[in-house]
Amino acid sequence: MPDSKNVRSVVPMKPAAPRPGGRPGSCAACAVRGLTVCAPLNPAGMAEVEMLSTQVALAASETLFDEGEAAEHVFNVTEGTLKIFKLLPDGRRQVTGFLFAGDFLGLANQQTYAFSAEAVTPARLCRFQRRQIDGLLTRHPEMERRLLSKASHELAEAQEQMLLLGRKTARERVASFLLLLSRRASQRGATADPVPVPMSRTDIADYLGLTTETVSRSFTRLKGDGLIQLLPAGKVALTRRDALETLATAG
Amino acid sequence: MPDSKNVRSVVPMKPAAPRPGGRPGSCAACAVRGLTVCAPLNPAGMAEVEMLSTQVALAASETLFDEGEAAEHVFNVTEGTLKIFKLLPDGRRQVTGFLFAGDFLGLANQQTYAFSAEAVTPARLCRFQRRQIDGLLTRHPEMERRLLSKASHELAEAQEQMLLLGRKTARERVASFLLLLSRRASQRGATADPVPVPMSRTDIADYLGLTTETVSRSFTRLKGDGLIQLLPAGKVALTRRDALETLATAG
């Protein structure tokens, strides 16, 4: 008995609100610079980054790159949501992460990408030539330090995700996921409580190591137990955040 | 019908073979320096690192630190095998990684460790004060670069592990695990084919998101199918590596 629909939120591709005093597309105008690896750069560094970067826009479900492709670029997400995932030859998919404004993407010490990347919503990114990154980081150690910090943060998140995938039940996984989305939303200054859930049930399932059916049933049950509410436009209200936290971390 | 026992290999705690020309415990004498973050250091850098580091020895199953503890140190593994893991309050455990000679340990941008670390076999490590690391990396950008490279490599491995935990069957997980151990052994110059498996079935289960029983049954079945042989002292022969590869990556 469905009562509220879970409609994919259709975010129209609008330009990021530019900061006053910078021309659109410039780093000075970048609304999310404080979230990115560019945050610690001085004006000279920003000018250099700006010279080396180009803008990319993706429509929803458009591919940024595929696993195994030559890794020629690295990216900063400036707007929208992406997913990164790995595939097995028979089609089994594991989404290893969702990326939001401020996230860095493309680090790989191999010559090819270790995962595919695809837009979940319309998205914008800053693109750099991989072969220019070494020099850039050498000239701007503050940026390299920031990148290392981001990488170690991601490593901690990856371990949290391994705990989820290896040891949590379906309900616990979905509760953990909603809390993660909410936390990340507030980190980047978006609304954390009715939390936007822009990705499909299939994407969520592939992120949580479940099937869409099980994800759907878990949502239904969390709703039935009064822990969450499913709102229109793919938003979810965390009615009882405390109970969600307990469920996510204790069982 | 057991025919070969899977005995924990008991590695006596012997000092690492020192390089000729360096006093024991010195970086010049470090047999695994080429594998560590110290690899790119020049003699002056090595001298500095040596001043800042102390040696730690652990017996098998001894704890290095616990999740949540104040993160005062970072480490280089120089000898032996460690495991790192996270726990849920009810005791469910996820081993998020096994560490071998050359591995770096303790990166965290929080003030506390995000996981626990415990010796699997007797082990030795180089220990640094966390608060001295920033300065060290600033003075030795080649070391910072190396650390970033290690971190991004770990990130790729973490994604591979998420694919395993989220989407592979028990058999596929065990095959993947044996191949991983073998690859890592050859990377650090150890024997890759009869591959040493120093950790218990329980540790393997907690790494693969399974139970000991399922791990044991998977080993038995892989043996029955002629893909592996269980040798004494916890060694495993990868009789049909090709078939293992297929199983691990294709299903």
Add this chain to the structure above:
DNA sequence: TTGCCACCTTGATCTGCGTCAAGCGCGCGC
């Protein structure tokens, strides 16, 4: 040598989640 204990293996049974199947509702294209 003996006995204990930790670890491993194997068997029987149970169950959470996957699989298969069907129906609903919204958005979109015609």
Add this chain to the structure above:
DNA sequence: GCGCGCGCTTGACGCAGATCAAGGTGGCAA
């Protein structure tokens, strides 16, 4: 305005792996 299709939900059923239980075996201490 209408119907088609995709994404979501719900139900019935099956199965891979968990759980429960019972040995086997080798290392080690006394």
